Amino acid sequence: MVKSYLERSTVQVVKRRLLRDKVAQIGLFTILLIILISIFVPFLAPYSPVEPDYSKTLQPPSKNHFFGTDEFGRDIFSRTLYGTRYALIVGLGVVFLASAIGITLGLLAGYFGGITDGMIMRTVDIMMSIPALVLAIALAGVLGGGLKSIIIAIGVISWASLARLVRGETLSIKEEPYIEVADSLGISNLHIIFKHILPNISSSLIVYTTLSMPDAILTSAALSFLGVGMQPPTPEWGLMVSEGRNFLGSAWWISTFPGLAIMVISLTFNIVGDALRDALDPKLEGKGIIN
């Protein structure tokens, strides 16, 4: 059976555009690498991330310890590798939670309009008017640290802008004639929302969620740095930067390498998000990537 033309076209056009974009290739490769590291880290890390070794405290980077050791003699390289797990889990967890809330509320607000729209969007306005980081600190503090509370805290501060985006897209798709056709055939509202509208806005959602990953990771690092996120001795990057703060003059490597890791992962997701936005843009049809 012949493969559907659109399936071929959209997916393949996007793939072709991504492959033509060198920077995007590097980004995708790095993401793959990060995922592989986080899965196979127990086999990759030369030392335990938490066991102290008081015979080797505060050693500079060397052949045995690529990134040096901290004040407890723990290998910074191993700890940085383990840190990818936390970064990825927080990033994905936040995106998942924020999408679940933001997309659902945005769809409902945009589709039903009226009072539903008013109530949801005023809540969004309130959420947007509160300084996000302050709210996240308060929430994480109340929830008591740990991975789960970080995800909840950051998820709660980031659904609002997604809801706003989804509402806008829903408003424009709602006016399409095929929605009225579905209505005239007796299809229920929920079915129309999730089966007809959601797939039509999925490309902007893919871009948005990819671009919000680094935000989530950065915020979680900030929370840990401020002491309301992950607790020691967890090898979380923000926490590691915070722990090395006192030794910046004598042992710069403790804070620098996890800091670089945060930068690399944020940059990577931003690059891929940008590339996806270009690749999924239907207006660029046939023109290739503008760079």
Add this chain to the structure above:
Amino acid sequence: MTKILLDIKDLIVYFYTEEGIVKALEDVGFSIKKGETLGLVGETGCGKSTTASTIMYLLPPTARVLKGEIVFKGKDLLKLSENEINEIRGREIAMVYQDPMTSLNPVLTVEDQIAEVLIYHFTMAKKEVKERAINLLKDVDIPAPERVIRMYPHELSGGMKQRVMIAMALAGNPDLLILDEPTTALDVTVQAQFLNLIEKLQEKYGISILWITHDLTVIAEMADMVVVMYAGYVVEYTDVTSLFKNSLHPYTSLLLKAVPRIGTRVNDLEIIPGVVPNLLYPPSGCRFHPRCPSVKSICKKQKPPLMEVENNHFVACHLYNEN
């Protein structure tokens, strides 16, 4: 006498817009018998599509139904709840929209869109759904339905999309099919095929059709009964033969003269002077009087009632009003 399927009585629909009240439908009434085709004719903005939307109860939020009944199989559709009307939409009354190019969801396959209607209205096994969908595509004369069913709308031509739309509308096995200017977007050869297809389907499924159009040639070909609307009013209501042989309302007569015929020179084509009135400020009395060639003084003051002038031939015009 065959059973009446749909009976619309004294329907009044206004739109409450920011500019004011648009009097879209005034005292519209007609009925459709089982297996019959009723043509609804009129110029753009005369209330044809509003009538269809009212039957489906898919009016925009600004619209209000002030009066009237839409009796379908003994039930007044205007009194049903949202859930009850959803069971009728697609299952008992289905509508085919004007523009096939935008009426299919671009991200769903043909199968998805037909199957959705089937799954929604019937309990069916997955395999059965697919079989039924393929059969529906066969019914609307789509070649290689097994292949087309996996396609997305942009892979289909306008005529094919139109057929898929009809297959979707037929999926619920409705008793009444509303066609809202279905031939406007098609070129003439495809149009002819389309008319044949509808005739074939009507015979096979025994459905009644409400055919909305401004194309009188289509009406002559397809309709049994005809309702002519002007500015929200029904001006003439009769069977198709009487309408074309013996039109009584001046508007209908002018409309018939405005149809181009083979053999006449193009610059001989008659036009109706003036434009369709703005329904925000409709003319007093008979809404056609500013454009009417046989206007009398009473036309400006009083709205003519729809009266049976000849047997089963209803006209709303003071020319035939003895008093």
